[in-house]
Amino acid sequence: xTDDNITLSRRTLLGGMAGIGLAAGALGTGTYALLSDxxxxxxxxxxxxxxxxxxxxxxxxxxxxxxxxAGSGSSGSGTATLSNTGSTHGKLGFGIExxxxxxxxxxxxxxxxxxNPGELDQYVWVEVGVIQNGVKVPGVGPAPLSVLDDLSRMxxxxxxxxxxATMYIDWMVPDLGNDxxxxxxxxxxxxxxxxxxxxxxDTVVTSGDSIQAAIDAAxxxxxxxxRNGTYTGDLVIDxxxxxxxxxxxxxTKIVGDGSTEPGGAPNVVVNVTSSDVTVEGxxxxxxxxxxxxxxxxxxxxxxxxxxxxxxxxxxxxxxxxQPGDYSDIEVSRNVFDGAPSLMAYINGxxxxxxxxxxxxxxxxxxxxxxxxxxxxxxGFEADGGEIARxxxxxxxxxxxxxxLELFGSSTTIEDNLFEVPAxxxxxxxxxxxxxxxxxxxxxxxxxxxxxxxx
Numbered sequence: 432x433t434d435d436n437i438t439l440s441r442r443t444l445l446g447g448m449a450g451i452g453l454a455a456g457a458l459g460t461g462t463y464a465l466l467s468d469x470x471x472x473x474x475x476x477x478x479x480x481x482x483x484x485x486x487x488x489x490x491x492x493x494x495x496x497x498x499x500x501a502g503s504g505s506s507g508s509g510t511a512t513l514s515n516t517g518s519t520h521g522k523l524g525f526g527i528e529x530x531x532x533x534x535x536x537x538x539x540x541x542x543x544x545x546x547n548p549g550e551l552d553q554y555v556w557v558e559v560g561v562i563q564n565g566v567k568v569p570g571v572g573p574a575p576l577s578v579l580d581d582l583s584r585m586x587x588x589x590x591x592x593x594x595x596a597t598m599y600i601d602w603m604v605p606d607l608g609n610d611x612x613x614x615x616x617x618x619x620x621x622x623x624x625x626x627x628x629x630x631x632x633d634t635v636v637t638s639g640d641s642i643q644a645a646i647d648a649a650x651x652x653x654x655x656x657x658r659n660g661t662y663t664g665d666l667v668i669d670x671x672x673x674x675x676x677x678x679x680x681x682x683t684k685i686v687g688d689g690s691t692e693p694g695g696a697p698n699v700v701v702n703v704t705s706s707d708v709t710v711e712g713x714x715x716x717x718x719x720x721x722x723x724x725x726x727x728x729x730x731x732x733x734x735x736x737x738x739x740x741x742x743x744x745x746x747x748x749x750x751x752x753q754p755g756d757y758s759d760i761e762v763s764r765n766v767f768d769g770a771p772s773l774m775a776y777i778n779g780x781x782x783x784x785x786x787x788x789x790x791x792x793x794x795x796x797x798x799x800x801x802x803x804x805x806x807x808x809x810g811f812e813a814d815g816g817e818i819a820r821x822x823x824x825x826x827x828x829x830x831x832x833x834x835l836e837l838f839g840s841s842t843t844i845e846d847n848l849f850e851v852p853a854x855x856x857x858x859x860x861x862x863x864x865x866x867x868x869x870x871x872x873x874x875x876x877x878x879x880x881x882x883x884x885x
Contacts, residue, residue: 502607506602508602509600510597510600512595513590513596514595515591520592522586525560525598526620527583527620528580528581530618532552533614533616551616553576555602555603556572556602557572557573557576557579558570558572558574558599560586561598561599563588568681569586572601573603578877583623584764584794585623586738586796587765587766589678632654634649635655635658636662638660642655643664646667646668655673655674657713658676659682659683662685663685664687664688664690665689666702667704668703669705674709675710680739680766685713687718693728697747699726700715700725701724701725702728705731708735710739711735714739715740723744723747724741724769725739727752728752729751729755729778730757733759734761738764741767743767744771745772747775748767748768750775752778754784756786758789762792763791767796767798771801773807773809774801776811779812779813787814788816790816792809792811792817792818794820794821796824799826806855808834809834811838812838813842816843817843818843819845823835823849824848827852831880834857835849844873844874845874846875850877851877857880858882858883860883860885861885865885
Protein backbone atom coordinates (compact mmCIF):
# COMPACT_ATOMS: atom_id res chain seq x y z
CA UNK A 432 0.00 0.00 0.00
CA THR A 433 1.27 3.44 -0.86
CA ASP A 434 1.42 6.11 1.77
CA ASP A 435 -1.37 8.70 1.82
CA ASN A 436 -0.92 12.13 3.36
CA ILE A 437 -4.09 13.09 5.22
CA THR A 438 -4.58 16.34 7.09
CA LEU A 439 -7.08 16.17 9.93
CA SER A 440 -8.36 19.08 11.98
CA ARG A 441 -8.24 18.43 15.70
CA ARG A 442 -9.84 20.49 18.39
CA THR A 443 -7.60 22.84 20.36
CA LEU A 444 -8.48 24.29 23.74
CA LEU A 445 -7.51 27.62 25.14
CA GLY A 446 -7.91 28.65 28.77
CA GLY A 447 -7.48 31.98 30.45
CA MET A 448 -8.00 33.62 33.81
CA ALA A 449 -9.80 36.91 34.31
CA GLY A 450 -9.79 38.62 37.66
CA ILE A 451 -12.51 40.84 39.06
CA GLY A 452 -12.18 42.95 42.18
CA LEU A 453 -14.46 45.58 43.61
CA ALA A 454 -12.00 47.19 45.99
CA ALA A 455 -9.25 48.42 43.70
CA GLY A 456 -7.74 47.74 40.31
CA ALA A 457 -7.08 44.43 38.64
CA LEU A 458 -7.05 41.49 41.00
CA GLY A 459 -5.89 38.32 39.36
CA THR A 460 -4.36 37.22 36.08
CA GLY A 461 -4.02 33.97 34.23
CA THR A 462 -2.39 32.30 31.28
CA TYR A 463 -3.78 30.96 28.03
CA ALA A 464 -2.32 27.56 27.17
CA LEU A 465 -2.62 26.04 23.68
CA LEU A 466 -3.07 22.29 23.43
CA SER A 467 -2.51 20.25 20.26
CA ASP A 468 -1.52 16.71 19.34
CA UNK A 469 -0.27 14.55 16.49
CA UNK A 470 -1.59 11.10 15.63
CA UNK A 471 -0.42 8.47 13.17
CA UNK A 472 -1.75 5.21 11.76
CA UNK A 473 -0.24 2.43 9.67
CA UNK A 474 0.61 3.36 6.10
CA UNK A 475 -0.71 6.88 6.56
CA UNK A 476 0.67 10.15 7.82
CA UNK A 477 -1.92 12.06 9.83
CA UNK A 478 -1.03 15.59 10.81
CA UNK A 479 -3.04 17.16 13.62
CA UNK A 480 -3.09 20.61 15.13
CA UNK A 481 -4.03 22.50 11.96
CA UNK A 482 -6.52 24.46 14.03
CA UNK A 483 -4.16 26.81 15.85
CA UNK A 484 -5.95 29.33 18.04
CA UNK A 485 -4.09 32.31 19.45
CA UNK A 486 -5.12 35.18 21.70
CA UNK A 487 -3.68 38.63 20.98
CA UNK A 488 -1.17 37.00 18.61
CA UNK A 489 0.33 34.65 21.18
CA UNK A 490 -0.11 31.11 22.37
CA UNK A 491 0.36 32.30 25.94
CA UNK A 492 -0.90 35.63 27.29
CA UNK A 493 -2.21 37.13 30.48
CA UNK A 494 -5.63 38.76 30.45
CA UNK A 495 -7.08 40.90 33.24
CA UNK A 496 -10.42 42.63 33.56
CA UNK A 497 -9.98 45.79 35.58
CA UNK A 498 -13.00 46.82 37.63
CA UNK A 499 -12.36 49.72 39.96
CA UNK A 500 -14.83 51.45 42.26
CA ALA A 501 -17.60 49.15 41.07
CA GLY A 502 -20.99 49.14 42.70
CA SER A 503 -24.66 48.67 41.90
CA GLY A 504 -25.34 49.56 38.27
CA SER A 505 -21.69 49.34 37.20
CA SER A 506 -20.77 47.68 33.92
CA GLY A 507 -17.86 47.34 31.53
CA SER A 508 -16.18 45.18 28.92
CA GLY A 509 -12.84 43.63 28.04
CA THR A 510 -11.70 42.31 24.65
CA ALA A 511 -9.00 40.14 23.13
CA THR A 512 -8.16 39.22 19.54
CA LEU A 513 -8.62 35.58 18.51
CA SER A 514 -6.74 34.35 15.47
CA ASN A 515 -6.78 31.04 13.65
CA THR A 516 -3.24 30.64 12.35
CA GLY A 517 -3.88 27.11 11.11
CA SER A 518 -4.99 25.90 7.69
CA THR A 519 -8.54 24.80 8.53
CA HIS A 520 -11.68 26.81 9.28
CA GLY A 521 -13.17 26.33 12.74
CA LYS A 522 -16.24 27.09 14.85
CA LEU A 523 -15.81 28.84 18.18
CA GLY A 524 -17.11 27.89 21.59
CA PHE A 525 -16.91 29.57 25.00
CA GLY A 526 -17.21 28.63 28.63
CA ILE A 527 -16.42 29.67 32.19
CA GLU A 528 -14.65 27.49 34.73
CA UNK A 529 -12.93 27.62 38.11
CA UNK A 530 -14.88 30.49 39.64
CA UNK A 531 -13.27 31.40 42.96
CA UNK A 532 -14.30 33.94 45.59
CA UNK A 533 -12.06 35.73 48.05
CA UNK A 534 -13.08 37.78 51.06
CA UNK A 535 -11.91 41.38 50.96
CA UNK A 536 -9.11 42.84 53.04
CA UNK A 537 -11.56 44.97 55.03
CA UNK A 538 -14.63 42.81 55.49
CA UNK A 539 -15.82 44.69 58.54
CA UNK A 540 -17.94 46.93 56.28
CA UNK A 541 -20.02 43.94 55.24
CA UNK A 542 -23.38 43.23 56.81
CA UNK A 543 -23.33 39.45 56.28
CA UNK A 544 -20.84 36.59 56.20
CA UNK A 545 -17.28 37.90 56.49
CA UNK A 546 -15.47 34.55 56.29
CA ASN A 547 -13.84 33.08 53.18
CA PRO A 548 -14.91 32.50 50.50
CA GLY A 549 -16.49 35.78 49.48
CA GLU A 550 -19.88 36.29 47.83
CA LEU A 551 -19.04 38.47 44.82
CA ASP A 552 -19.84 35.81 42.20
CA GLN A 553 -23.52 36.05 43.15
CA TYR A 554 -23.67 39.73 42.15
CA VAL A 555 -21.39 40.06 39.12
CA TRP A 556 -23.04 39.06 35.83
CA VAL A 557 -20.79 38.05 32.93
CA GLU A 558 -21.31 37.44 29.22
CA VAL A 559 -18.61 35.99 26.96
CA GLY A 560 -18.76 35.75 23.18
CA VAL A 561 -17.28 36.93 19.89
CA ILE A 562 -17.78 39.98 17.68
CA GLN A 563 -17.76 39.33 13.95
CA ASN A 564 -18.81 41.76 11.22
CA GLY A 565 -20.03 44.06 13.98
CA VAL A 566 -22.39 41.42 15.42
CA LYS A 567 -22.06 40.19 19.00
CA VAL A 568 -22.50 36.40 19.09
CA PRO A 569 -23.08 35.33 22.71
CA GLY A 570 -21.38 32.22 23.99
CA VAL A 571 -22.39 32.04 27.65
CA GLY A 572 -24.31 34.50 29.82
CA PRO A 573 -25.33 37.08 30.77
CA ALA A 574 -25.83 35.47 34.15
CA PRO A 575 -24.25 35.58 37.61
CA LEU A 576 -20.80 34.02 37.77
CA SER A 577 -22.08 31.67 40.46
CA VAL A 578 -24.33 29.87 37.96
CA LEU A 579 -22.00 30.05 34.94
CA ASP A 580 -19.24 28.00 36.59
CA ASP A 581 -18.49 24.88 34.48
CA LEU A 582 -20.97 25.85 31.75
CA SER A 583 -19.97 26.08 28.09
CA ARG A 584 -21.47 25.94 24.61
CA MET A 585 -20.26 25.83 21.05
CA UNK A 586 -21.43 28.66 18.80
CA UNK A 587 -21.98 28.72 15.06
CA UNK A 588 -19.48 31.55 14.64
CA UNK A 589 -16.77 30.66 12.13
CA UNK A 590 -13.12 31.64 12.51
CA UNK A 591 -11.60 31.05 9.10
CA UNK A 592 -8.01 29.95 8.62
CA UNK A 593 -5.75 33.00 8.68
CA UNK A 594 -8.43 35.32 10.04
CA UNK A 595 -9.15 37.07 13.34
CA ALA A 596 -12.16 37.87 15.52
CA THR A 597 -12.68 39.87 18.70
CA MET A 598 -13.64 38.04 21.87
CA TYR A 599 -15.58 40.15 24.36
CA ILE A 600 -16.17 39.74 28.08
CA ASP A 601 -18.98 42.00 29.32
CA TRP A 602 -19.68 42.41 33.03
CA MET A 603 -22.29 44.22 35.05
CA VAL A 604 -23.34 44.52 38.68
CA PRO A 605 -27.14 44.97 38.75
CA ASP A 606 -27.26 45.22 42.54
CA LEU A 607 -24.27 44.83 44.84
CA GLY A 608 -25.16 43.29 48.17
CA ASN A 609 -23.52 44.53 51.36
CA ASP A 610 -22.12 41.06 52.03
CA UNK A 611 -19.89 41.34 48.91
CA UNK A 612 -18.29 44.71 49.63
CA UNK A 613 -14.53 44.55 49.22
CA UNK A 614 -14.64 40.98 47.87
CA UNK A 615 -13.02 39.74 44.67
CA UNK A 616 -13.68 36.85 42.30
CA UNK A 617 -11.57 35.06 39.71
CA UNK A 618 -12.62 32.82 36.85
CA UNK A 619 -11.27 31.07 33.77
CA UNK A 620 -12.60 31.90 30.32
CA UNK A 621 -12.41 28.88 28.02
CA UNK A 622 -12.26 29.33 24.25
CA UNK A 623 -12.75 26.27 22.09
CA UNK A 624 -12.26 25.91 18.33
CA UNK A 625 -13.59 22.93 16.40
CA UNK A 626 -13.19 22.10 12.75
CA UNK A 627 -15.83 23.06 10.19
CA UNK A 628 -16.12 20.08 7.82
CA UNK A 629 -15.06 20.69 4.23
CA UNK A 630 -17.72 20.40 1.53
CA UNK A 631 -17.89 20.42 -2.26
CA UNK A 632 -20.55 22.80 -3.60
CA ASP A 633 -22.71 21.88 -6.59
CA THR A 634 -23.98 25.46 -6.88
CA VAL A 635 -22.56 28.77 -5.64
CA VAL A 636 -24.89 31.72 -5.00
CA THR A 637 -23.37 35.19 -4.90
CA SER A 638 -24.80 38.55 -3.86
CA GLY A 639 -27.47 39.60 -6.34
CA ASP A 640 -28.38 36.02 -7.27
CA SER A 641 -31.58 34.26 -6.19
CA ILE A 642 -31.28 31.54 -3.57
CA GLN A 643 -34.74 30.23 -4.50
CA ALA A 644 -33.70 29.91 -8.14
CA ALA A 645 -30.71 27.81 -7.04
CA ILE A 646 -32.99 25.58 -4.95
CA ASP A 647 -35.43 25.15 -7.85
CA ALA A 648 -32.61 24.17 -10.22
CA ALA A 649 -30.87 21.82 -7.77
CA UNK A 650 -30.97 18.05 -7.91
CA UNK A 651 -31.74 15.88 -4.90
CA UNK A 652 -28.73 15.76 -2.56
CA UNK A 653 -27.03 18.88 -3.95
CA UNK A 654 -24.98 21.29 -1.83
CA UNK A 655 -25.74 25.00 -2.38
CA UNK A 656 -23.12 27.40 -1.03
CA UNK A 657 -24.17 31.02 -0.44
CA ARG A 658 -21.57 33.79 -0.37
CA ASN A 659 -21.63 36.95 1.79
CA GLY A 660 -24.57 39.29 1.32
CA THR A 661 -28.17 40.10 2.18
CA TYR A 662 -30.77 38.11 0.21
CA THR A 663 -34.40 39.24 0.29
CA GLY A 664 -37.26 36.82 -0.31
CA ASP A 665 -38.93 33.84 1.35
CA LEU A 666 -37.64 30.35 0.53
CA VAL A 667 -39.26 26.92 0.06
CA ILE A 668 -36.88 23.96 0.31
CA ASP A 669 -38.88 21.15 -1.31
CA UNK A 670 -36.18 18.57 -2.03
CA UNK A 671 -33.32 16.89 -0.12
CA UNK A 672 -30.32 19.24 -0.17
CA UNK A 673 -27.84 21.21 1.91
CA UNK A 674 -28.10 24.99 1.99
CA UNK A 675 -25.13 26.61 3.72
CA UNK A 676 -23.27 29.89 3.83
CA UNK A 677 -19.56 30.11 3.17
CA UNK A 678 -18.69 32.38 6.09
CA UNK A 679 -21.49 32.05 8.62
CA UNK A 680 -24.54 33.88 9.92
CA UNK A 681 -22.72 37.14 10.67
CA UNK A 682 -21.98 37.60 6.96
CA THR A 683 -24.96 35.99 5.21
CA LYS A 684 -28.53 37.15 5.78
CA ILE A 685 -31.91 36.06 4.42
CA VAL A 686 -34.64 38.67 4.93
CA GLY A 687 -38.24 37.60 4.52
CA ASP A 688 -40.85 39.41 2.46
CA GLY A 689 -43.97 37.29 3.05
CA SER A 690 -44.16 36.33 -0.62
CA THR A 691 -43.87 32.53 -0.66
CA GLU A 692 -46.01 30.47 1.70
CA PRO A 693 -46.97 26.90 0.67
CA GLY A 694 -50.64 26.09 1.12
CA GLY A 695 -51.59 26.31 4.80
CA ALA A 696 -48.05 27.05 5.99
CA PRO A 697 -47.38 29.75 8.58
CA ASN A 698 -45.82 33.03 7.50
CA VAL A 699 -42.10 32.34 7.89
CA VAL A 700 -38.95 33.15 5.93
CA VAL A 701 -37.78 29.58 5.25
CA ASN A 702 -40.26 26.74 4.71
CA VAL A 703 -38.73 23.24 4.77
CA THR A 704 -41.12 20.81 3.06
CA SER A 705 -38.76 17.88 2.38
CA SER A 706 -36.86 15.41 4.52
CA ASP A 707 -33.05 15.18 4.38
CA VAL A 708 -32.42 18.93 4.47
CA THR A 709 -29.65 20.93 6.18
CA VAL A 710 -29.79 24.70 6.69
CA GLU A 711 -26.51 26.06 8.09
CA GLY A 712 -24.95 29.42 8.75
CA UNK A 713 -27.54 32.14 8.05
CA UNK A 714 -29.15 35.05 9.79
CA UNK A 715 -32.83 34.46 8.99
CA UNK A 716 -34.79 37.63 9.70
CA UNK A 717 -38.58 37.80 9.64
CA UNK A 718 -40.61 40.84 8.66
CA UNK A 719 -41.31 43.22 11.53
CA UNK A 720 -44.15 41.95 13.77
CA UNK A 721 -45.53 39.53 11.17
CA UNK A 722 -43.11 36.74 10.31
CA UNK A 723 -41.34 33.83 11.96
CA UNK A 724 -37.94 32.56 10.86
CA UNK A 725 -38.28 28.90 9.86
CA UNK A 726 -40.91 26.18 9.68
CA UNK A 727 -40.63 22.42 9.14
CA UNK A 728 -43.59 20.66 7.48
CA UNK A 729 -45.19 17.73 9.32
CA UNK A 730 -43.88 14.13 9.36
CA UNK A 731 -40.42 15.01 8.06
CA UNK A 732 -37.16 13.39 9.16
CA UNK A 733 -33.41 13.93 8.98
CA UNK A 734 -33.49 17.72 9.23
CA UNK A 735 -30.51 19.74 10.52
CA UNK A 736 -30.88 23.40 11.50
CA UNK A 737 -27.43 24.46 12.65
CA UNK A 738 -25.32 27.56 13.27
CA UNK A 739 -28.04 30.06 12.34
CA UNK A 740 -29.32 33.28 13.92
CA UNK A 741 -33.12 33.04 13.87
CA UNK A 742 -34.95 36.36 14.32
CA UNK A 743 -38.69 35.82 14.46
CA UNK A 744 -41.12 38.71 14.74
CA UNK A 745 -44.47 37.01 15.12
CA UNK A 746 -45.53 33.36 15.08
CA UNK A 747 -42.92 30.77 15.95
CA UNK A 748 -39.22 31.43 15.48
CA UNK A 749 -38.76 27.74 14.64
CA UNK A 750 -42.10 26.03 14.16
CA UNK A 751 -43.52 22.63 13.27
CA UNK A 752 -46.98 21.54 12.12
CA GLN A 753 -49.59 18.96 12.96
CA PRO A 754 -49.83 16.00 12.95
CA GLY A 755 -46.22 16.12 14.19
CA ASP A 756 -44.58 12.73 13.74
CA TYR A 757 -41.09 14.16 13.27
CA SER A 758 -37.95 12.08 13.65
CA ASP A 759 -34.20 12.60 13.70
CA ILE A 760 -34.15 16.39 13.76
CA GLU A 761 -31.06 18.27 14.96
CA VAL A 762 -31.26 21.90 16.08
CA SER A 763 -27.83 22.99 17.26
CA ARG A 764 -25.57 26.03 17.75
CA ASN A 765 -28.29 28.50 16.78
CA VAL A 766 -29.09 31.88 18.33
CA PHE A 767 -32.84 32.43 18.80
CA ASP A 768 -33.67 36.13 18.89
CA GLY A 769 -36.41 38.64 18.12
CA ALA A 770 -39.90 38.85 19.60
CA PRO A 771 -41.91 35.81 18.40
CA SER A 772 -44.83 34.15 20.17
CA LEU A 773 -42.62 31.08 20.69
CA MET A 774 -38.91 30.53 20.13
CA ALA A 775 -39.30 26.87 19.16
CA TYR A 776 -41.99 24.19 19.21
CA ILE A 777 -41.93 20.52 18.22
CA ASN A 778 -45.43 19.13 17.65
CA GLY A 779 -46.48 15.66 18.71
CA UNK A 780 -49.17 13.74 20.58
CA UNK A 781 -50.06 16.46 23.12
CA UNK A 782 -51.32 18.65 20.27
CA UNK A 783 -53.50 15.83 18.96
CA UNK A 784 -51.08 14.29 16.49
CA UNK A 785 -48.39 11.59 16.50
CA UNK A 786 -45.52 11.79 18.97
CA UNK A 787 -42.20 12.91 17.50
CA UNK A 788 -39.03 10.89 18.08
CA UNK A 789 -35.32 11.52 18.55
CA UNK A 790 -35.28 15.34 18.43
CA UNK A 791 -32.03 17.04 19.47
CA UNK A 792 -31.56 20.60 20.72
CA UNK A 793 -27.94 21.24 21.75
CA UNK A 794 -25.70 24.31 22.19
CA UNK A 795 -28.46 26.80 21.32
CA UNK A 796 -28.78 30.29 22.78
CA UNK A 797 -32.32 31.49 23.47
CA UNK A 798 -32.38 35.27 23.84
CA UNK A 799 -34.86 37.93 22.74
CA UNK A 800 -38.32 38.09 24.27
CA UNK A 801 -41.64 36.30 23.94
CA UNK A 802 -44.47 38.41 22.55
CA UNK A 803 -47.61 36.61 23.75
CA UNK A 804 -50.09 36.61 26.62
CA UNK A 805 -48.67 33.43 28.18
CA UNK A 806 -44.93 33.32 27.71
CA UNK A 807 -43.30 30.01 26.79
CA UNK A 808 -39.86 29.81 25.16
CA UNK A 809 -39.85 26.21 23.88
CA GLY A 810 -42.35 23.34 23.72
CA PHE A 811 -41.22 19.77 23.15
CA GLU A 812 -43.67 16.96 22.29
CA ALA A 813 -41.17 14.18 21.65
CA ASP A 814 -39.63 11.01 23.09
CA GLY A 815 -35.90 10.34 23.10
CA GLY A 816 -33.27 12.68 21.78
CA GLU A 817 -31.40 15.29 23.78
CA ILE A 818 -31.78 18.81 25.16
CA ALA A 819 -28.32 19.84 26.37
CA ARG A 820 -25.95 22.81 26.83
CA UNK A 821 -28.60 25.35 25.83
CA UNK A 822 -28.85 28.85 27.34
CA UNK A 823 -32.54 29.56 28.09
CA UNK A 824 -32.24 33.29 28.71
CA UNK A 825 -35.29 34.53 26.79
CA UNK A 826 -37.22 37.31 28.51
CA UNK A 827 -40.56 35.77 29.61
CA UNK A 828 -41.23 38.32 32.35
CA UNK A 829 -44.62 39.98 32.69
CA UNK A 830 -46.71 36.88 32.08
CA UNK A 831 -44.22 34.04 32.53
CA UNK A 832 -45.26 30.45 31.87
CA UNK A 833 -42.07 28.45 31.33
CA UNK A 834 -38.75 28.40 29.54
CA LEU A 835 -39.22 24.74 28.53
CA GLU A 836 -42.37 22.60 28.54
CA LEU A 837 -42.08 18.84 28.04
CA PHE A 838 -44.68 16.37 26.76
CA GLY A 839 -42.84 13.09 26.39
CA SER A 840 -40.28 10.78 27.94
CA SER A 841 -36.76 9.38 27.66
CA THR A 842 -35.12 12.61 26.51
CA THR A 843 -31.71 13.42 27.98
CA ILE A 844 -32.01 16.89 29.54
CA GLU A 845 -28.78 18.15 31.07
CA ASP A 846 -26.26 20.99 31.37
CA ASN A 847 -28.79 23.67 30.37
CA LEU A 848 -29.00 27.13 31.96
CA PHE A 849 -32.44 28.55 32.78
CA GLU A 850 -33.29 32.10 33.84
CA VAL A 851 -36.58 31.89 35.72
CA PRO A 852 -38.40 35.11 36.65
CA ALA A 853 -40.87 35.35 39.52
CA UNK A 854 -44.07 33.50 38.69
CA UNK A 855 -42.42 31.44 35.95
CA UNK A 856 -41.07 27.89 35.69
CA UNK A 857 -37.74 26.72 34.29
CA UNK A 858 -38.84 23.24 33.18
CA UNK A 859 -42.55 22.38 33.18
CA UNK A 860 -43.17 18.62 32.83
CA UNK A 861 -46.60 18.49 31.23
CA UNK A 862 -46.99 14.71 31.50
CA UNK A 863 -45.18 14.30 34.86
CA UNK A 864 -42.95 11.59 33.37
CA UNK A 865 -39.55 12.91 34.44
CA UNK A 866 -37.93 12.85 37.85
CA UNK A 867 -38.04 16.43 39.10
CA UNK A 868 -35.01 15.99 41.34
CA UNK A 869 -32.94 14.66 38.43
CA UNK A 870 -34.00 17.55 36.19
CA UNK A 871 -33.08 20.01 38.93
CA UNK A 872 -29.71 18.42 39.65
CA UNK A 873 -28.70 17.98 35.99
CA UNK A 874 -29.39 21.60 35.00
CA UNK A 875 -28.70 25.10 36.37
CA UNK A 876 -31.37 27.61 37.35
CA UNK A 877 -31.34 31.19 38.60
CA UNK A 878 -34.02 33.77 39.34
CA UNK A 879 -37.03 33.99 41.65
CA UNK A 880 -39.29 31.49 39.88
CA UNK A 881 -39.76 27.73 40.24
CA UNK A 882 -36.97 25.53 38.90
CA UNK A 883 -39.01 22.44 37.92
CA UNK A 884 -42.72 21.69 38.05
CA UNK A 885 -44.54 18.55 36.99
